[in-house]
Amino acid sequence: MGRKSAKSKEKRQQRKEEIARISASQALVNRANNQEDPMAPFSVFRKFEKNGLTVTLECKLCGSLDVVTMDWIFELEKRNMKDLYEQCEWGWNDKVKKEEMTDDRAWYLIARTPEPELKPVAFSHFRFDMDYGDEVLYCYELQLEEEVRRKGLGKFMMQVQELIGFSANMKKVVLTVLKGNPDAKAFFTALKYTMDETSPEDNVLEHYPYEILSKMNKNLPSSR
Numbered sequence: 001m002g003r004k005s006a007k008s009k010e011k012r013q014q015r016k017e018e019i020a021r022i023s024a025s026q027a028l029v030n031r032a033n034n035q036e037d038p039m040a041p042f043s044v045f046r047k048f049e050k051n052g053l054t055v056t057l058e059c060k061l062c063g064s065l066d067v068v069t070m071d072w073i074f075e076l077e078k079r080n081m082k083d084l085y086e087q088c089e090w091g092w093n094d095k096v097k098k099e100e101m102t103d104d105r106a107w108y109l110i111a112r113t114p115e116p117e118l119k120p121v122a123f124s125h126f127r128f129d130m131d132y133g134d135e136v137l138y139c140y141e142l143q144l145e146e147e148v149r150r151k152g153l154g155k156f157m158m159q160v161q162e163l164i165g166f167s168a169n170m171k172k173v174v175l176t177v178l179k180g181n182p183d184a185k186a187f188f189t190a191l192k193y194t195m196d197e198t199s200p201e202d203n204v205l206e207h208y209p210y211e212i213l214s215k216m217n218k219n220l221p222s223s224r
């Protein structure tokens with residue numbers, strides 16, 4: 001009897017601690033989402049100039065983007081990803097993808113050529129979110145127009161997201177990559193993203209067409 005109640009007391013205590021940990025994580029996510037502009041403290045990173053390419057970066061919530069930009073975002077996503085989605089069991093569905101991309105919680109990092117044109121050439125959709133009980137910056141998409149690839153812009157945009165995520169005390173930056181997209185896999189490997197503990201493993205019954213990669217926030221105490 002005595003041992004059992006000591007055990008259940010310990011369990012209750014652990015449960016209490018877990019609930020406190022999750023609410024602290026959720027509070028960090030809420031605080032990150034309440035920012036006006038997550039790039040505001042990093043204005044020096046608003047400009048990328050390398051390999052003959054000059055662009056400026058802006059960071060906005062989906063709801064504050066104009067229709068023309070949002071249409072371009074969806075059209076680039078479809079041009080870059082539709083075939084890859086169709087080559088695996090995910091398939092492509094305009095309506096489902098649009099819903100995901102226009103979710104209220106969707107933040108966008110957008111790269112544009114300089115004035116007067118201000119043409120968008122790359123975007124990333126990311127969210128501050130809870131993922132398996134952890135506070136994370138989830139990079140849903142990083143998409144570049146073909147003519148601006150291999151100039152370091154993708155790397156720069158991931159570094160900006162790491163800066164935004166880690167300075168908001170997110171535990172890690174997480175993303176999903178299709179196994180049928182070796183270029184993206186090579187890119188994220190070059191940026192030192194590794195297999196996340198939540199990435200599913202293939203087995204005799206199931207084969208997963210994707211992997212989950214992540215990079216940890218090294219500035220956090222290891223106890224978190």
Ligand SMILES: CC(=O)SCCNC(=O)CCNC(=O)[C@H](O)C(C)(C)COP(=O)(O)OP(=O)(O)OC[C@H]1O[C@@H](n2cnc3c(N)ncnc32)[C@H](O)[C@@H]1OP(=O)(O)O
Pocket residue numbers: 080139140141142143144145148149150151152153154155156175176177178181182183184186187188190191
């Ligand atoms: C979470 C997701 O969004 S997964 C989907 C990713 N997006 C796509 O697949 C859409 C189409 N592709 C793209 O938009 C871009 O090519 C990206 C995002 C994959 C890469 O962005 P880029 O700006 O072209 O990459 P960047 O120039 O920064 O490359 C950095 C390093 O990554 C590696 N790398 C980048 N592209 C490739 C590639 N195609 N093959 C092999 N390695 C690559 C290289 O090591 C490169 O350094 P280097 O050029 O000095 O050799």
